[in-house]
Amino acid sequence: MFSGMWFLHIVAAISLGIFFCIASSSAEQAPYPSFAKDxxxxxxxxxxxxxxxxxxxxGCALAATLSQGGAKVLVLERGGLPYGNPNITNIGGFPATLADTSPTSASQLFLSTDxxxxxxxxxxxxxxSINAGFYTRASSDYVVAAGWNPRLVNESYEWVEKKVVFQPPMLSWQSAVRDGLLExxxxxxxxxxxxxxxxxxVGGTIFDQNGHRHTAADLLEYADPTNISVYLRATVYQILFRTTLAGQKPKAYGVYLRDSNGIRHMAYLNNGPMNEIILSSGALGSPQLLMxxxxxxxxxxxxxxxxxIxxxxxxxxxxxxxxMNxxxxPSPLPVELSLIQVVGITKVGSFIEAASGFFELVWAHRMAQQVPMVENQTGHPSTIPFSESMQGAMPGPDPYRYADIQAGVILEKIAGPFSTGHLELQSRDPNDNPRVTFNYFKDPRDLQRCVQGLEIVRQVVESRPLSSFRYPFATMQSLMNMMLTFPINLRPKHVTATYSLEQFCVDTVMTIWHYHGxxxxxRVVDQDYKVIGVDSxxxxxxxxxxNSPGTNPQATVMMLGRYMGQRILQDRNPH
Known part of the structure; x- marks a missing residue:
């Protein structure tokens, strides 16, 4: 019952995230076909x-807001629509979306040098469109530190929440974790x-009561359809600058892009002092395209x-x-299918979260096939070939076809963090991933937070409310020991007789997809998010x-699009 087979099954799932299965609904069409086109x-x-x-x-929140102010807005998105794809629109398809490694998938895999x-x-x-759906605002301290207007911040959050946020159910497993945190x-x-x-x-979720995902793309329903164009599968290769006059700042005036057939298109700014190009391509895409x-x-x-330039x-x-660690x-009792609903915001700088249900191994199968390609892109010097470590961990002619496993998961995420890294270009092709180093636990304060967070996890695991969902021999140490057996990342493992929480943090670190910077x-933009040293x-x-805001950044990233859209329109139309 407590075998490596079930454990690897679960480990593979957490390496991509938490999900639960709900029957897929019928395919949908975009709610705004008049302005979203290939x-x-x-x-x-x-x-x-x-x-x-x-x-x-x-970008969706920003563009919708700008269009409401009468400006003509163009959105260039390198991917396609989330609508009509049940792997995106329904929670049950969450692992399949991340496991899809095709060139046109909604999720592009990358491997950090770590x-x-x-x-x-x-x-x-x-x-x-591809995350686990948890929604929670940033703290008031975060808002103050960012220099944002609290009133406009709250209005912007509310604008988002009317369209995409819901209260999750609280069933047996999530309730037990909640009570375990309190104990x-x-x-x-x-x-x-x-x-x-x-x-x-208990936080919010962007999944409704039917398990249907509501994404930032839904915020485009707010847009004025006469003032906006959204072009999909449009990959921007370069922002264009004028630098004709000596001593004058370079000024952005257009972009060049290619469609999925490789045909070149040009998009230019209309004449006007307030017109701008705005990058909303994320923590990897924005610095990559600027470079x-x-x-x-x-x-x-x-x-x-x-x-x-x-x-x-x-x-x-x-x-x-x-x-994240x-x-x-594994539970002797049935557990509900749930994604993250409960969070413990601790005093030690760690967030404790939980999920439960049946987990699949499809992602690990794809990883085994794709890692050699990804390693070539990132230049990561892995110590153990991933495919060999997978084969060693999972005996049998087809180790990827195991029955679903009933279990819960408790994770901790480090706030901040203090540790930082860098991003570098690897090619001139915007479709390629840049080379990224995050330097997990380089700052010892992050490692201390991880240890303290795992100690809280231990208390929750051993708490009375979770006792009915835990086998008697499922101690924190046994769970840690088994975690080390399987390839959840490409980092070397250091198994010793006196294995410490510190080493466990370092060896089993994973992402929760909240990368930023x-x-x-x-450093690069000013307080108005204008790129320093250039215009427009x-x-x-x-x-x-x-720092990553709150326990999950998506609420604040959506809010920021609305917030800055309002700010830009106020400057454009001061009356």
Missing amino acids: AKLAPPVMYYDYIVIGGGTS GVFNHRARVLGGGS AGILPYNGFTLEHLPGTK LSGIGPAQQLKAQGIKV LDQPNMGQGMSDNP AVFI GCQVG LRVIDGSTFY
């Missing part, structure tokens, strides 16, 4: 007041709330044969990914963050 239908030359590069978590698997979105709605002293209990409050709470366009560390750009050594710096608890405020260009997305 880029193959785009004219060779286009003119707009705003060009938003990236129809993701921030040896940790990660994904970046390639679909309208961005990360909100472990993660107090007070704040009930259901979207606010970031110390203690234990491809000639803004970045001069030496790195020259090495790629890119003309230097602005030597910006801070571009691609400050990259961070919140480290987890334990899995690369175009940070004060902003970055509005998670690449501008120093």
Whole structure:
């Protein structure tokens, strides 16, 4: 019952995220067919007041808001629609979306140089179309530190929440974890709330009562259809700058893109002092495209044969990914199918979350097939060939076809984090992943937080409320020992007789997809998110963050798109 087969089954699932299965509904059409079209239908030359590069978590909210103010808005999204794809629109398809490694999939796999698997979105709605759905606001301290207007922040959150946020159910497993957190002293209990409050709470979700996903793409329903165009499968290769007058700042005036047939199109800004190009391509895409366009560390750009428009050594710096570690608890009792609903916001700088249900191994199968290709892209020097480690862990002619396993998972995520890394170009092709280093646990404060967080996880695992969902011999140490047996990442393992929580943190670190940085405020953009040193260009997305907001950033990234859209319109129409 407590075999490696079931454990690997679960480990493979957490390496891509948590999900539960709900019957798929029928395919849907886009709710705004008049303005969302394939880029193959785009004219060779286009003119707009705003060009938003990236129809993701921030970009959709931003573009919808700008269109409401009367401006002509163009959105260029390299992926397709989330609608009509049951793997995206229904929770049951969550693992299949991340397991899809085709060139047109909604999720693009990348492997950091740290040896940790990660994904970046390639679909309208961005990360909100492929994530686990948890929704919670940033703390009031975060809002103050960012210099945002609290009133406008709250209004912007509410604008998002009316369209895409729901209260999740609380069944047996999630309730037990909630009560276990309270027994472990993660107090007070704040009930259901979207606010970031110390203690234990139930957060929001972008999945409705039928398990149907509502993404940032739904926010485009707010748009004025006469003022917006969205072109899908439109890959931007370069932002264009004018630098004709000596001493004048380079000024962004257009972009060049290609459709899925490789046909070139040009998009230009209309004449006007307020018109801008706005990057909302995420923590990987925004710094990558700026470097491809000639803004970045001069030496790195020259090495790629890119003309230097602005030597910006801070571009691609400050990259961070919140480290996650987890334990899995096989249950002798049935558990509901649930994604993350409960969170413990601790005093030690860790967030404790939980999920439950039946987990699949399809993702691990795809990883075994794809890692050699990904390693070639990232230059990651793995210590053990992933396919060999998979074969050693799973005997049998077809180790990927095991029955579903009934279990729960408890994970901890480090707030912040303090550790930072960097991003570098690997080619001039925007379809290629850049080379990313996150430096997990480089700052010892992150490692201390991980240890303290896992100690709280231990208390929850051993708590009375979870006793009926835990086999008597399922101790924290036994769960840790088995976790080390399987290839959840490409990092070397250090199994010893006196295995410590510190080493467990380092060896079993995973992502929870909350990476950020690369175009940070004060280093690459100013307080208005304008790119420092050039005109008519902003970055509005998670690449501008120093820390991941709240326990999940998607709420704040969507809010930021709405917030800055309002700010930009106020400047454009001050009366």
